[in-house]
Amino acid sequence: MAVMYPKSVSDIATTIKHIWHMGHSSHLTVAARGHGHSLQGQSQTHGGIVIKMESLKVPEMQIHVGNSSPYVDVSGGELWINILHETLKYGLAPRSWTDYLHLTVGGTLSNAGVSGQAFKHGPQISNVQQLEIVTGTGEVVNCSEKQNEELFQSVLGGLGQFGIITRARILLEPAPSMVKWIRVLYSDFTEFTRDQERLISEENAFDYIEGFVIINRTGLLNNWRSSFNPQDPVQASHFKSDGKTLFCLELAKYFNFQQINIVNQVGHQELILKCNVSIN
């Protein structure tokens, strides 16, 4: 019925309080909308009010550079890509990510937020210290593991059903200055999962580990050629995969400039062998 562009938390709270007072008989429903990227209409509501969280620009992003655990306070409608750009100015970055960063804080914290850092830090919902929520009765409530814990745990991964996230405190870590990025392709599922399980259980092996399935029918294969060293077209030409389902491990090792020689000693080839890649 309507789309609301809130400028303040109280815009949201007043609206929800009003609907709460109208009672069940009004049948009026509300949905928060982040960047609208969920696939089944989760950020829509039939005949109701959609609250477009990206227009909520408060609080302004505030980065706290503590010695032990730095964090950033952000609006629930903030995009993760903006958080990355701002925190990098302080040499910091959130600890856990999604692959794609044009998603909102409220949108991914309502799900889980899973990517290649989750094996180490847990999903994004495990890296939040505090939330501000507008509840279903229109109250504005702070919550954390120590304060209103039930609300905190319900909202995280709560699919937008337990309140609207208007502010989140996200944990940060020093951003790596350099990254070694490796893709390993497999045709055998058992080998792929065995290697993935081994790598995630090894201490300090990699900082990012993600596995995925590629169905070679969309012409995306050319993209996989980039997994090979461009100086080695011979190796790429041996990779025959037409019509096959492939499995890919994507790995990253963070390091700083002083460690460049050490990281290069564990070269691309060696890592591929270590991971028992199957390229036939």
Ligand SMILES: Cc1cc2nc3c(=O)[nH]c(=O)nc-3n(C[C@H](O)[C@H](O)[C@H](O)COP(=O)(O)OP(=O)(O)OC[C@H]3O[C@@H](n4cnc5c(N)ncnc54)[C@H](O)[C@@H]3O)c2cc1C
């Ligand atoms: C290209 C692409 C890549 C992706 N990659 C990953 C990935 O690597 N890992 C991963 O985990 N997910 C991934 N996703 C899925 C994504 O995390 C979810 O679809 C997420 O919900 C989208 O965020 P959004 O900001 O678009 O939220 P929306 O789709 O707008 O909303 C999602 C849900 O959250 C609720 N919601 C939104 N904002 C709030 C708020 N402030 N308070 C309370 N509830 C709210 C909505 O009502 C809805 O139920 C990807 C999606 C896309 C499109």
